[in-house]
Amino acid sequence: MIDVKPVRQIDLTFWQKTYYPEAVKGLAITFRHFFTNFFRHVGRTLGMKTKAPAVTIQYPEERRFVSPRWRGLHRLMLRPDGSPRCVACMMCETACPDRCIYITPGETSDGRIEKYPVAFEIDLLRCCFCGLCVEACPEDAIRMDTGILELGAYARTDLFLDREFLLSDKPELTTHEQYPGELEGAPVHRINLLKLAKGHGAH
Amino acid sequence: MLVAILIIVIKVAVVFAGIMTGAFLLTWAERKQSALMSDRIGANRASILGIRLWGIINSLADALKLIFKEDFLPPKSMRFLHAIAPVFAMLPVFLTFAVLPFGPPVMIAGEQVNLQILSLDVGLLFVLAFGSIAVYGVMLAGWASNNKYSLIGGMRASAQMISYEIILGLCLIGPVLVYGTLDPGKMVAEQNLLLWGWLPKWGIFVQPLAFLLFLPAAMAETKRAPFDLPEGESEIIGFATEYSGMRWGMFFLGEFAEIVVLAAVLATVFFGGYQIPFLYGGMENMGGPGFHFPGGAYVPVAEWLVVALRVIAFTLKVGILMFLQMQIRWTFPRFRYDQLMRVSWREMMPVALLNIGITGLVLMLLK
Numbered sequence: 001m002i003d004v005k006p007v008r009q010i011d012l013t014f015w016q017k018t019y020y021p022e023a024v025k026g027l028a029i030t031f032r033h034f035f036t037n038f039f040r041h042v043g044r045t046l047g048m049k050t051k052a053p054a055v056t057i058q059y060p061e062e063r064r065f066v067s068p069r070w071r072g073l074h075r076l077m078l079r080p081d082g083s084p085r086c087v088a089c090m091m092c093e094t095a096c097p098d099r100c101i102y103i104t105p106g107e108t109s110d111g112r113i114e115k116y117p118v119a120f121e122i123d124l125l126r127c128c129f130c131g132l133c134v135e136a137c138p139e140d141a142i143r144m145d146t147g148i149l150e151l152g153a154y155a156r157t158d159l160f161l162d163r164e165f166l167l168s169d170k171p172e173l174t175t176h177e178q179y180p181g182e183l184e185g186a187p188v189h190r191i192n193l194l195k196l197a198k199g200h201g202a203h
Numbered sequence: 204m205l206v207a208i209l210i211i212v213i214k215v216a217v218v219f220a221g222i223m224t225g226a227f228l229l230t231w232a233e234r235k236q237s238a239l240m241s242d243r244i245g246a247n248r249a250s251i252l253g254i255r256l257w258g259i260i261n262s263l264a265d266a267l268k269l270i271f272k273e274d275f276l277p278p279k280s281m282r283f284l285h286a287i288a289p290v291f292a293m294l295p296v297f298l299t300f301a302v303l304p305f306g307p308p309v310m311i312a313g314e315q316v317n318l319q320i321l322s323l324d325v326g327l328l329f330v331l332a333f334g335s336i337a338v339y340g341v342m343l344a345g346w347a348s349n350n351k352y353s354l355i356g357g358m359r360a361s362a363q364m365i366s367y368e369i370i371l372g373l374c375l376i377g378p379v380l381v382y383g384t385l386d387p388g389k390m391v392a393e394q395n396l397l398l399w400g401w402l403p404k405w406g407i408f409v410q411p412l413a414f415l416l417f418l419p420a421a422m423a424e425t426k427r428a429p430f431d432l433p434e435g436e437s438e439i440i441g442f443a444t445e446y447s448g449m450r451w452g453m454f455f456l457g458e459f460a461e462i463v464v465l466a467a468v469l470a471t472v473f474f475g476g477y478q479i480p481f482l483y484g485g486m487e488n489m490g491g492p493g494f495h496f497p498g499g500a501y502v503p504v505a506e507w508l509v510v511a512l513r514v515i516a517f518t519l520k521v522g523i524l525m526f527l528q529m530q531i532r533w534t535f536p537r538f539r540y541d542q543l544m545r546v547s548w549r550e551m552m553p554v555a556l557l558n559i560g561i562t563g564l565v566l567m568l569l570k
Binding site for chain 2: 020023026027029030031033034037038041053054055056058
């Protein structure tokens with residue numbers, strides 16, 4: 001038996017069929033929004049305290065809360081002594097569905113580990129930010145918790161990340177305060193992610 | 204002779220500057236108004252020396268971007284036609300304005316000067332004719348691009364424009380019957396009269412049905428939402444697919460100019476043009492220039508002030524109508540193509556014909 005799905009017929013009244021009354025209603029809504037926001041904007045320009053005219057976040061100056069587990073740009077972790085945590089086990093390279101991680105392992109005389117990455121490269125253009133490399137890593141050497149969203153570049157080569165870039169010393173926790181000078185000259189209203197994350201968890 | 208030529212040149216310059224300013228401001232208003240009505244902020248980034256002027260600078264940045272953008276010419280396209288199509292889309296729009304009066308006749312050095320570039324007895328036909336010529340721009344753009352989809356898009360656009368052109372023509376017959384003239388100048392002069400001693404004889408009061416049909420038909424003619432099937436830049440492959448840079452810009456500048464002109468036509472035919480209710484100039488012989496209210500009250504106004512007020516009134520009406528068009532454009536969803544055609548031929552056309560019939564009947568009975 002084939003199921004037949006009855007299509008719901010909407011019976012329109014004569015005035016609805018003429019389109020005009022409904023059109024006027026729609027226009028009334030947009031006009032109301034327009035004038036409310038318009039007077040709020042004018043009020044602000046004149047220095048009055050009005051409600052916020054927009055619901056949007058003015059991105060470069062204001063930023064939304066970014067969850068600490070949000071997957072952004074990768075980074076490689078360091079041991080307390082400053083050497084890379086990575087032992088070049090190739091787990092992340094194997095796990096990567098896009099095959100965008102390229103590790104060149106090298107032997108090391110360090111007694112604790114056998115190998116270390118001579119080169120650790122990520123082709124961000126191929127990366128799909130799935131986070132499988134982070135999951136696969138047994139040493140907690142790779143993380144995607146930098147909170148960096150702005151992954152733009154002027155050349156393709158700029159998005160081919162090398163070991164030095166990935167290892168470059170970044171503080172343990174992700175806040176936007178880590179990246180001063182990213183908007184040279186523009187006033188930046190920074191949001192402390194850690195603080196927000198705590199507030200976020202509270203309710 | 205020389206003075207007459209000079210006066211015409213000045214009028215042309217004023218009108219051209221007016222339309223260009225209007226079109227320029229519309230590119231800004233479109234972004235800002237749509238932002239405000241959807242609780243956003245809109246263009247506000249571009250600045251000159253830190254002055255942002257609520258985003259007006261963004262229009263300059265847009266123009267600059269269009270000029271310096273790569274101008275891509277599709278290989279095997281018809282170069283000449285490809286180049287000339289945007290001109291066809293833009294030029295007729297400016298010409299349309301020539302017959303629309305933007306102010307009352309004024310006396311300069313003992314000579315009557317109409318604030319209208321061209322006083323044509325067939326002014327409204329001129330408007331319709333040049334409105335139709337814009338179809339050539341669309342069709343040529345689709346044909347010359349050497350792209351099947353652009354060609355189909357151009358066909359689609361021209362079919363739409365011709366369909367609504369008919370409605371436009373039918374809607375204008377009503378006012379023409381009422382005012383008994385095709386000359387927009389005389390039509391506006393006629394709209395200064397009063398019905399039953401108190402209601403201004405504006406087109407919208409004597410021909411409300413024609414107005415309700417004319418507005419959407421004219422918006423379809425300008426290819427704006429909810430009738431924007433020809434463009435739909437990112438969703439529909441339209442006639443302008445193979446255009447980039449300033450050539451593309453010309454199509455859309457033409458479109459914005461069309462909005463200005465359309466607002467002017469609407470104001471002229473349905474909103475009394477430059478007329479302000481109860482305000483009469485010295486030439487109308489009502490016993491001195493000024494406001495003559497129905498009760499017999501009379502507020503004298505200097506003749507020059509009457510002219511100034513009327514030009515301001517016309518500009519204001521055009522501005523409000525442009526605002527209304529923008530609001531309509533950003534409020535309604537797009538029609539489907541078959542709906543678009545059905546609305547034109549099966550719904551608007553009979554009503555427009557009915558309107559002509561009723562108008563004729565009423566006029567005959569009143570006689």
